Amino acid sequence: MDRRRKYKEIIIWSILSAAITFAVAFFIIGYIMLKGSRTISAEFLLDSPKGFPLGSSGGVYPAIIGSLAFTGVACAVASLLAVSTAVYLKFYCTSRRLYNVIRLVIESTAGMPSIVLGLFGYTLFVLKLGFGVSVLSGGLVLGIMIFPFIEVRVEKRLGEIEQDMLLSSYALGVSRYYTIKRLVLREALADIISSVALAGGFAMGATAPIILTGAVIYAKAPESIMSPAMALSYHLYVLVGEGAPLEYVYGTATVLVMLILAINGAAMLIGRMKRGE
Amino acid sequence: MKRDKAFELIIKAFTLVSVAILGFIIFFIGAESLPAFRYSGLAGFFTNERWNPIGADPVFSILPMVLATIYVSFLAVAIALPIGVGTAVFLSCIARESARRMLKPFIDLMAGLPSVVFGFMGLMVVVGYFEKHFSMSSGESVLAGGIVLAIMILPYIVSTCDTTMAEIMKSHKKTSDSLGVSKWHMIRYLVLPAAKRSIFAGAVLALARGMGETMAVMMVIGNSPLFPRLLGKCETIPALIALEMGGAPVGSLHYHALFAAGLILIIMRFAVSMAVWQIKKGSDF
Numbered sequence: 082m083d084r085r086r087k088y089k090e091i092i093i094w095s096i097l098s099a100a101i102t103f104a105v106a107f108f109i110i111g112y113i114m115l116k117g118s119r120t121i122s123a124e125f126l127l128d129s130p131k132g133f134p135l136g137s138s139g140g141v142y143p144a145i146i147g148s149l150a151f152t153g154v155a156c157a158v159a160s161l162l163a164v165s166t167a168v169y170l171k172f173y174c175t176s177r178r179l180y181n182v183i184r185l186v187i188e189s190t191a192g193m194p195s196i197v198l199g200l201f202g203y204t205l206f207v208l209k210l211g212f213g214v215s216v217l218s219g220g221l222v223l224g225i226m227i228f229p230f231i232e233v234r235v236e237k238r239l240g241e242i243e244q245d246m247l248l249s250s251y252a253l254g255v256s257r258y259y260t261i262k263r264l265v266l267r268e269a270l271a272d273i274i275s276s277v278a279l280a281g282g283f284a285m286g287a288t289a290p291i292i293l294t295g296a297v298i299y300a301k302a303p304e305s306i307m308s309p310a311m312a313l314s315y316h317l318y319v320l321v322g323e324g325a326p327l328e329y330v331y332g333t334a335t336v337l338v339m340l341i342l343a344i345n346g347a348a349m350l351i352g353r354m355k356r357g358e
Numbered sequence: 359m360k361r362d363k364a365f366e367l368i369i370k371a372f373t374l375v376s377v378a379i380l381g382f383i384i385f386f387i388g389a390e391s392l393p394a395f396r397y398s399g400l401a402g403f404f405t406n407e408r409w410n411p412i413g414a415d416p417v418f419s420i421l422p423m424v425l426a427t428i429y430v431s432f433l434a435v436a437i438a439l440p441i442g443v444g445t446a447v448f449l450s451c452i453a454r455e456s457a458r459r460m461l462k463p464f465i466d467l468m469a470g471l472p473s474v475v476f477g478f479m480g481l482m483v484v485v486g487y488f489e490k491h492f493s494m495s496s497g498e499s500v501l502a503g504g505i506v507l508a509i510m511i512l513p514y515i516v517s518t519c520d521t522t523m524a525e526i527m528k529s530h531k532k533t534s535d536s537l538g539v540s541k542w543h544m545i546r547y548l549v550l551p552a553a554k555r556s557i558f559a560g561a562v563l564a565l566a567r568g569m570g571e572t573m574a575v576m577m578v579i580g581n582s583p584l585f586p587r588l589l590g591k592c593e594t595i596p597a598l599i600a601l602e603m604g605g606a607p608v609g610s611l612h613y614h615a616l617f618a619a620g621l622i623l624i625i626m627r628f629a630v631s632m633a634v635w636q637i638k639k640g641s642d643f
Contacts, residue, residue, distance in 0.1 A: 088542035095452060095545075098444025102516065103461060105509055106468045109479055165372030173369060183377055190380045192631050194570030196596040197620040200603060201383050204390065208608055225383070228376065258365040286472025289572035289596065293603055314474045318573065321478055334475055345470045349463075 110338070117335025120328045126336070134323040135299055136316070141333055146302040147216070147310030148285050148340070151295060154220025154306060155227055155284040160277045162224075163231035171239040172261060191229035196289040198222050203293040217306040219295020226290055227280035234276040238269045271355030278348035282341045288314040313337040384624075391618035394418060397611055403618065409583040411602070411612040418615040420622065422585045426500065426592035427623070430575060431568035433504030434511055439561050441508075442515030449516070450523035451545050462520075469513035477577030480506035485578050492589075498580035499589050506578050507571060511564035518560030522553045559637050566630045570623065572596035595623040 128140030166183070174180050202222035212218045242265055250260040266273075288296075296315035303310040313336060320330045395403075398418050407419040449458050449465075484505050488497030526549050534544045580591030581601060593601075599616050606612040 088540070088546065091447070091542055091545055092452070094440075095444040095447040098441045099448035099453075099461075101441050102445040102512060103464060105512070106464045109471065109475075109509075110467070113475065113479070162372050162376040165369050166376045169369050169373040173366060183373070186377050186380045189384060189628070192566065192570075192624075192627055193383065194572070194596055194620070194623055194627065196570070196572040196599050197387065197624060198383070200599055200617065200620050201386060203603060204608070205386065225379065228380070256362045258362040261365070282470055286470070286474070288472070288474045289600060292600055314472055314573075317478060318474050318577070321481060321577065330478065334478060337472060338475060341470055341472065342467065345467070349466075 116331035120332030136325040143302045144311040144316040148313045152285045155223035158224035167235040199290040214309045219291040222290040223284040238272045275348045275352035282344040391621045394614035394618040426586040427594040429586045430503040434507035437508035446519035473574040476574040480578040503579040522556035
């Protein structure tokens with residue numbers, strides 16, 4: 082009897098926990114979408130923010146373009162460097178010690194708080210290198226932030242490639258370059274793209290790294306990577322701080338969440354399609 | 359053959375660039391915080407005084423912020439851990455396969471939401487609730503920060519624990535069933551004890567994440583550099599950096615002190631991560 086009660090407690094605890102978790106998840110997403118969907122219109126998506134406080138009317142067009150620009154720069158820089166590093170670690174690095182040093186550096190970057198990366202980027206990119214507050218500076222900081230994210234996933238994926246296939250290729254006298262290009266990267270391409278897209282979603286939502294380095298309260302849609310830009314995440318923070326009308330705040334949050342969901346959804350789909358599910 | 363060499367060279371060059379940049383960050387932050395440490399000494403950062411970076415005689419005591427960072431993130435883990443582990447038990451042991459497949463994506467979805475959205479919702483719902491029902495003049499508090507952060511780290515805890523528990527379930531289900539052991543007995547005496555290490559690792563991982571979180575926490579804690587009390591305002595280290603960096607003249611002591619604050623945060627997180635590493639090293643899974 083006593084024992085049965087103990088089991089009952091476990092069931093109640095776990096079902097209750099799951100109920101809380103999923104209720105919170107549904108609530109957050111549902112509430113934002115519900116409140117925001119009323120604001121979203123062609124005008125909201127295609128107009129610049131106007132009014133006082135800023136964002137009391139108009140739309141979020143420059144912030145959408147700015148967010149995409151930041152994310153694009155971050156993904157371009159990080160994917161190139163991260164995939165190269167992963168290929169190096171998996172196929173060229175022969176020294177165990179060097180491997181461990183590189184791993185340590187990557188892992189300590191992964192553990193770096195994003196605001197500290199912003200602080201670093203602010204001093205180095207914005208001030209010392211003279212990039213100014215720009216899409217480039219912000220994108221580079223975001224790129225550093227997502228570098229470990231991509232590298233770890235790609236390296237893991239490269240490690241899953243069948244060893245037999247590689248050995249056969251080498252045994253046939255195929256060069257390492259050709260093996261990597263034709264066998265390894267082709268085999269892993271879908272998963273690499275999927276990792277980069279996931280990292281892009283992560284970068285798009287980040288605010289702390291770009292507060293000081295790239296995002297501004299108001300700007301036109303960026304014309305080059307040297308111009309400062311608005312970003313949806315930072316715009317949302319500014320709107321909340323300024324006490325802008327709530328429907329605009331919810332509208333902005335909805336656009337941001339939908340964009341990220343779309344990117345993450347696409348990433349998952351690409352990964353699944355490859356596996357033929 | 360030429361291409362082979364060129365490709366290898368490019369790969370090596372990119373790797374070198376990456377490692378150089380990443381290694382440089384740590385070095386850079388250390389170097390930039392040195393002047394502040396030289397000014398007030400390591401002990402000067404942990405005195406019982408107030409943070410006053412712009413007086414004639416600047417004081418850089420970040421003890422209140424260190425305590426606030428620890429307080430908010432521990433509170434968050436304390437709230438999220440029992441719920442997260444319970445949810446993982448539900449997903450891996452109780453829910454049917456179809457339900458599990460339907461519910462699991464929502465965990466990933468929640469993990470993908472940007473922190474500024476959590477901060478906004480926290481301000482609207484949690485802080486708003488406190489102001490309405492607790493007759494607090496301002497709902498922004500350590501407790502609000504802890505709750506919002508708990509919601510944010512919940513998916514990480516669920517994910518880590520669920521993966522391990524599902525594996526344990528898979529490898530022992532047949533044996534347990536054929537021995538006639540009930541599911542509840544199995545959860546209580548097999549799954550939970552076997553997942554203990556993974557639960558702990560998940561909690562510590564979440565703690566490290568929470569300590570470095572800026573936006574979600576900053577938007578709901580009120581940001582005054584006071585010693586933290588559960589229902590009082592406080593300011594965490596990331597919030598301090600985010601709020602003061604724009605106004606600190608480059609090269610001033612204030613500026614260097616903010617780098618020092620960043621360095622102290624990194625060290626705190628590093629210490630926590632070391633714990634995870636130790637656990638992993640001794641792990642059976």
